[in-house]
Amino acid sequence: MIFTISGLYQTSIVNLTMSPSTQKLRQFLADPDKIIVGPGVYDGLTARMALAAKFDTLYMTGAGTSMSRLGMADLGLATQSEMKENAEMIANLDPSVPVIADADTGYGASVNVGRTVARYISAGVAGFHLEDQVVNKRCGHLAGKQIVSRDEYYSRIRAAVNMRRQLGSDIVIIARTDALQSLGFDEALVRLKEAVAIGADVAFMEAIQTREQAIQVCNAFKEAGTPVMYGMVQGSKSPHFTVQEAKDIGIKIMIYAGVCLIPAYIGVSRALKKLKEDGDTESYGSEITPHELFNVCGMKELMEFDRQAAISHAS
Numbered sequence: 001m002i003f004t005i006s007g008l009y010q011t012s013i014v015n016l017t018m019s020p021s022t023q024k025l026r027q028f029l030a031d032p033d034k035i036i037v038g039p040g041v042y043d044g045l046t047a048r049m050a051l052a053a054k055f056d057t058l059y060m061t062g063a064g065t066s067m068s069r070l071g072m073a074d075l076g077l078a079t080q081s082e083m084k085e086n087a088e089m090i091a092n093l094d095p096s097v098p099v100i101a102d103a104d105t106g107y108g109a110s111v112n113v114g115r116t117v118a119r120y121i122s123a124g125v126a127g128f129h130l131e132d133q134v135v136n137k138r139c140g141h142l143a144g145k146q147i148v149s150r151d152e153y154y155s156r157i158r159a160a161v162n163m164r165r166q167l168g169s170d171i172v173i174i175a176r177t178d179a180l181q182s183l184g185f186d187e188a189l190v191r192l193k194e195a196v197a198i199g200a201d202v203a204f205m206e207a208i209q210t211r212e213q214a215i216q217v218c219n220a221f222k223e224a225g226t227p228v229m230y231g232m233v234q235g236s237k238s239p240h241f242t243v244q245e246a247k248d249i250g251i252k253i254m255i256y257a258g259v260c261l262i263p264a265y266i267g268v269s270r271a272l273k274k275l276k277e278d279g280d281t282e283s284y285g286s287e288i289t290p291h292e293l294f295n296v297c298g299m300k301e302l303m304e305f306d307r308q309a310a311i312s313h314a315s
């Protein structure tokens with residue numbers, strides 16, 4: 001293992017073997033009383049804020065990554081490298097906290113999917129989701145999604161499973177299907193079941209439309225004990241569940257793509273409007289100072305590291 005302190009070094013922390021964060025995610029999955037809650041983070045600051053709020057798992061949203069890093073809507077523009085770099089930075093801020101990262105379609109054919117998986121493993125990602133949209137994908141909650149054939153989807157999942165095995169990794173593979181919108185519930189379920197049979201660990205039906213569908217997915221995987229993930233996107237058409245409600249129906253992982261994005265958009269827009277219209281900023285000074293923000297971003301650890309280096313240098 002390479003020594004890291006709080007993200008100071010953006011090197012990978014795993015040795016292409018079993019990683020502690022993946023093991024932790026697997027422990028969470030195996031704990032019958034646990035529901036995993038992954039707030040959607042997309043940059044260093046939102047990741048640090050979620051860590052400061054003591055979340056024990058983070059979710060790297062692809063939509064958020066695309067918008068924050070590229071200024072582009074979630075239409076399949078973020079590349080494998082851009083996604084991996086963002087995931088690596090986030091996963092290394094606190095390597096003890098598992099990060100589930102969006103891996104979209106795997107970014108190409110089987111060899112590309114294999115490479116994506118290898119790169120996510122070496123980046124320190126604990127789990128990722130892989131879907132059946134065409135490579136020029138779009139946000140799962142938008143209309144007009146195009147879906148690849150069953151065979152193509154299964155070969156993506158197989159590529160991921162094979163690469164994980166080849167590298168002796170235990171990274172968690174989350175099979176996502178977007179087939180519900182155009183091919184219907186039964187087809188979406190068939191795809192998830194086969195993906196799990198191939199070796200995926202978790203089932204994720206994207207953009208569920210009704211509460212009953214969410215319950216049906218949970219029931220369909222209950223007997224086999226396959227965990228089910230649910231994407232809770234504020235403002236989308238998917239039914240809303242509190243964490244307790246989700247737990248009660250048998251959901252194992254809840255991800256919240258918009259939990260940071262939406263408040264950030266609202267708060268920053270308000271501040272910009274104030275500056276533009278009143279020629280002044282809102283006075284947040286009493287609530288949060290730059291110093292406190294730096295502390296959320298590891299300032300104390302960095303300064304301590306600096307101090308120790310200076311002492312040992314002098315002696």
Ligand SMILES: C[C@](O)(C(=O)O)[C@H](CC(=O)O)C(=O)O
Binds near residue numbers: 040064141206231233
């Ligand atoms: C879960 C998701 O893949 C994400 O990138 O966070 C998105 C969320 C969104 O665009 O709102 C998705 O559902 O496709």
